[in-house]
Amino acid sequence: xxxxxxxxxxxxxxxxxxxxxxxxxxxxxxxxxxxxxxxxxxxxxxxxxxxxxxxxxxxxxxxxxxxxxxxxxxxxxxxxxxxxxxxxxxxxxxxxxxxxxxxxxxxxxxxxxxxxxxxxxxxxxxxxxxxxxxxxxxxxxxxxxxxxxxxxxxxxxxxxxxxxxxxxxxxxxxxxxxxxxxxxxxxxxxxxxxxxxxxxxxxxxxxxxxxxxxxxxxxxxxxxxxxxxxxxxxxxxxxxxxxxxxxxxxxxxxxxxxxxxxxxxxxxxxxxxxxxxxxxxxxxxxxxxxxxxxxxxxxxxxxxxxxxxxxxxxxxxxxxxxxxxxxxxxxxxxxxxxxxxxxxxxxxxxxxxxxxxxxxxxxxxxxxxxxxxxxxxxxxxxxxxxxxxxxxxxxxxxxxxxxxxxxxxxxxxxxxxxxxxxxxxxxxxxxxxxxxxxxxxxxxxxxxxxxxxxxxxxxxxxxxxxxxxxxxxxxxxxxxxxxxxxxxxxxxxxxxxxxxxxxxxxxxxxxxxxxxxxxxxxxxxxxxxxxxxxxxxxxxxxxxxxxxxxxxxxxxxxxxxxxxxxxxxxx
Numbered sequence: 001x002x003x004x005x006x007x008x009x010x011x012x013x014x015x016x017x018x019x020x021x022x023x024x025x026x027x028x029x030x031x032x033x034x035x036x037x038x039x040x041x042x043x044x045x046x047x048x049x050x051x052x053x054x055x056x057x058x059x060x061x062x063x064x065x066x067x068x069x070x071x072x073x074x075x076x077x078x079x080x081x082x083x084x085x086x087x088x089x090x091x092x093x094x095x096x097x098x099x100x101x102x103x104x105x106x107x108x109x110x111x112x113x114x115x116x117x118x119x120x121x122x123x124x125x126x127x128x129x130x131x132x133x134x135x136x137x138x139x140x141x142x143x144x145x146x147x148x149x150x151x152x153x154x155x156x157x158x159x160x161x162x163x164x165x166x167x168x169x170x171x172x173x174x175x176x177x178x179x180x181x182x183x184x185x186x187x188x189x190x191x192x193x194x195x196x197x198x199x200x201x202x203x204x205x206x207x208x209x210x211x212x213x214x215x216x217x218x219x220x221x222x223x224x225x226x227x228x229x230x231x232x233x234x235x236x237x238x239x240x241x242x243x244x245x246x247x248x249x250x251x252x253x254x255x256x257x258x259x260x261x262x263x264x265x266x267x268x269x270x271x272x273x274x275x276x277x278x279x280x281x282x283x284x285x286x287x288x289x290x291x292x293x294x295x296x297x298x299x300x301x302x303x304x305x306x307x308x309x310x311x312x313x314x315x316x317x318x319x320x321x322x323x324x325x326x327x328x329x330x331x332x333x334x335x336x337x338x339x340x341x342x343x344x345x346x347x348x349x350x351x352x353x354x355x356x357x358x359x360x361x362x363x364x365x366x367x368x369x370x371x372x373x374x375x376x377x378x379x380x381x382x383x384x385x386x387x388x389x390x391x392x393x394x395x396x397x398x399x400x401x402x403x404x405x406x407x408x409x410x411x412x413x414x415x416x417x418x419x420x421x422x423x424x425x426x427x428x429x430x431x432x433x434x435x436x437x438x439x440x441x442x443x444x445x446x447x448x449x450x451x452x453x454x455x456x457x458x459x460x461x462x463x464x465x466x467x468x469x470x471x472x473x474x475x476x477x478x479x480x481x482x483x484x485x486x487x488x489x490x491x492x493x494x495x496x497x498x499x500x501x502x503x504x505x506x507x508x509x510x511x512x513x514x515x516x517x518x519x520x521x522x523x524x525x526x527x528x529x530x531x532x533x534x535x536x537x538x539x540x541x542x543x544x545x546x547x548x549x550x551x552x553x554x555x556x557x558x559x560x561x562x563x564x565x566x567x568x569x570x571x
Contacts, residue, residue, distance in 0.1 A: 102139075111152070111166075112139045121163040126154035134166035145183025145190065146170045177224075177231035193230025200224045204236035207254070211242050215251025215258070247292070247301035263302045264292035270303070275311035275324070283321025283328070286310045317364065317374035332374045334362035339552065341526035342379035345399070349385050353396025356464050358382030359526030381465045381498060381526070442508065444536070451504035452493045456511045456571060457536040458518060461501035466525035468549065469495070470503035470533070471558035475514030475571075479558055480505050481521075488512060497523075511571050518566045519558035522549035533566050543569050 102116035108124030111134035120134040133149040135142035143149055150169025154161045172186045177198055180191035196202075205212045205219040212219055220239030224231055242254040247262035259265055273280045273287040280287050288309030292301050312324045317332035329335055343350045343357035350357055358381035367373035386397035389404045394413050396403050403413050411422030418425075418435035425431050426448045429439040433448035444453040447461045460470040471481040476488035485492040489511060494504040520531045528550045535543035545566045556564055 109163075111135065111149070112142065113137065114139065120152060120166045124163055125160040126156075126163055128154050128156040128158070128161035130154045132163075134163075135169050136166045137169070137171055141172055141186035142169075144186040144188055145172075147172055147186035175230045177226065191230075193227070195230065195232045196224035198224050198226050198231050202233070204233075205239055206236055207239070207241040211254035214256055215242075215254035216240050217242055217254035244299075247294070259301075262300050263295075266292055266294065266301050268292040272303075272306035273309055273311075274306055275309070279312050279324035282326055283312075283324035284310050285312055285324035314371060316372050317362070329374075331367070333365075334374050334376055336362050336364050336374050338362040339524070339526065340376075342376075343382055344379055345382070345384040349399040351464075352401055353385070353399035354383055355385050355399035356381075356383040357527060358465065359524075383465070444539075446502040446504060447500065449494065449502055451502060452491065452506040452508065453536070453539075454506040454508040455538060456490075457504065457506040458516075458533065459502050459504045459536065460520060460531060460533045462532070462549075463500060463530045464525070464527065465499055466529055467497040467523045468501070468503070468525065468529060468531055469521045469523045469555070470505060471519040471521055471564075472505045473517040473519075473558050475512045475516070481558075483555070513571055515568050515570050517558055517560065517568045518545070519556075519562055519564045520547060520549065520566050521556050521558075521564045522551065522553050523555060524552045525549060531566075535569055537571075543567070 102114065106117075106119075106122060106124065107114045108121050109126060109132065111120060111132045113120050113136050116138065118136055120136050121132075126132075131151055131153045134152040135147070135149055137147065141147040148168075148170035150166040152163050152166045155164045156162060170186075173184050175184050175191075175193055176182065177191070177194035177196070180194045180197075183190040185192075201221050201223045203219045204222040205217075207217055211217045218238070218240040220236040222233040222236050225234045243252050245252050245258065245260045245262060247259050247264070247266040249258055249265040249268075251258040251260075253260055269289055269291050271287045272290040273285075275285055279285045286309060288306040290303045290306050293304040294300070295302055313322045315322050315328065315330045315332060317329050317334065317336045319328055319335035319338070321328040321330075323330055334340075339359050339361050341357045342360040343355075345355055349355045358379045360379045361377045362374050363377050365373050365375040385399040389395070389397045389402070391404050393416050394403060394411055411417050414426070415422040415424050416435065417423070418431050423431045423435065425433050425435065425437075425445075427445050429443065429445045429450070431437060432439050432445035432450050437450075439445055439450035442453055443450045444457065444459075445451075446459045451457070451459060458470065458472055460468065462468050469482055470492070471479055472490065473479050474488045474490055478484065478487040480487050480490050480492055482492065482495045485495075489509055490505050490507050492503070492505050494502055496503055518533055518535075520533060522529065528548055530546065530548050533545045533547075534541050547566055549564070553564070556562060559565065560568070
């Protein structure tokens with residue numbers, strides 16, 4: 001190495017050492033050394049600028065960037081050099097050489113942004129054309145992970161230049177959990193904050209142990225999502241956790257038992273009966289229905305009231321078994337409103353001669369204990385024996401089976417003497433019902449009663465007191481009865497409700513041609529009754545029917561299908 005060049009680098013080294021020991025001389029003992037053979041300078045001495053760049057012939061890195069002292073004009077054993085040295089000594093370093101804190105000023109030629117202003121070795125002198133590694137960010141991150149060192153070049157046309165921009169240095173970036181081994185934050189902890197791989201999913205369940213998969217409880221799904229600090233598992237969606245059973249037949253608390261704490265399944269129904277054993281289904285007694293309903297506090301369920309059940313009650317003499325013992329009207333004399341045949345005459349006289357039974361109705365009556373009972377009413381309508389026969393009336397008045405016993409011989413049975421003649425007052429129009437009771441010319445005598453005759457007459461009589469109704473349906477289809485006494489030219493002129501007839505329908509004018517239906521309806525009778533119906537045209541009987549009726553029926557329309565149909569004829 002030429003002496004001038006050696007002397008020059010000696011000055012440089014002395015400048016560096018002067019900052020550390022505050023004194024240094026040249027190797028040759030000269031105080032002025034030429035730094036450029038082509039253009040020697042005489043003003044370089046102990047105060048000349050020195051630059052800690054790589055010197056020719058020295059190995060790279062002979063000056064550690066951590067301990068470099070930045071050169072300043074007129075450096076040497078000056079106060080500036082001492083201040084630089086103090087700054088350098090005040091910084092601490094990490095194991096890999098990175099600076100751990102910002103200084104108050106930039107240290108030159110170390111490739112570090114010491115004052116943390118985003119620029120490296122700004123305003124520092126250097127030898128043009130030389131390069132050094134650099135890092136423009138937080139010095140604590142330099143050389144870690146993706147924060148790689150950059151390179152900057154010394155630019156200038158003179159003997160000394162300035163450092164250019166730091167090129168190619170890496171910078172910290174957001175954590176990418178898809179590459180968890182890369183230190184993106186340059187903090188020496190790659191993957192910190194990455195709890196999962198973004199987009200991955202997994203089963204999840206936050207309920208108590210042992211409940212998953214039991215009853216309604218089911219696991220959900222979590223998906224890994226990117227966060228500001230890395231990644232994390234998201235919310236557990238779709239899971240079904242235990243809840244209080246709602247008494248709907250499902251195991252919502254997931255303990256393996258549906259409807260825990262419930263008396264029944266909500267909305268379920270069952271048969272119920274609170275009456276005495278053996279009474280359900282007998283008489284009027286019937287089972288009801290219970291429905292499962294929530295309790296007042298909503299915490300469970302109970303069976304509701306038994307709706308619709310009919311339990312035993314005391315019989316009220318209406319013919320129905322209300323006490324469900326299999327015996328209707330327990331403790332009753334009769335069924336209220338029932339009617340039965342009655343007769344209070346001597347035995348053997350009923351239905352003999354003029355004697356006929358009557359009827360009686362069952363009425364409500366108080367029992368001795370004050371509850372409702374029943375009792376038979378009086379026997380109405382009966383005909384009892386007379387003390388003796390009435391001579392000459394052809395009637396067995398005392399009901400002993402003999403006519404006019406004790407009387408002188410007279411008229412034949414069924415006739416009475418009217419003047420010098422024996423007359424049947426039941427059919428004689430001049431003595432109808434009694435001697436001398438003459439009917440009108442337009443009337444006939446039926447059962448001792450004057451009735452309308454005309455061109456067509458339908459007459460009905462019966463053998464015991466009661467109410468039997470004559471119903472006639474002429475060709476026009478409109479029924480003639482006590483409900484409609486004048487229809488289609490025909491007229492009901494006699495309606496007997498308590499005797500033995502007659503009832504009579506007649507046509508004074510020409511009746512319509514066609515079929516006529518006749519019915520005998522036992523509206524109210526006390527026993528089986530024999531009925532006779534005759535059809536008369538003018539004075540000629542053309543049809544006679546004899547039928548019997550066993551019991552009362554109330555009103556009933558007349559049709560061929562009716563049980564009270566007598567017969568039909570065509571006019």
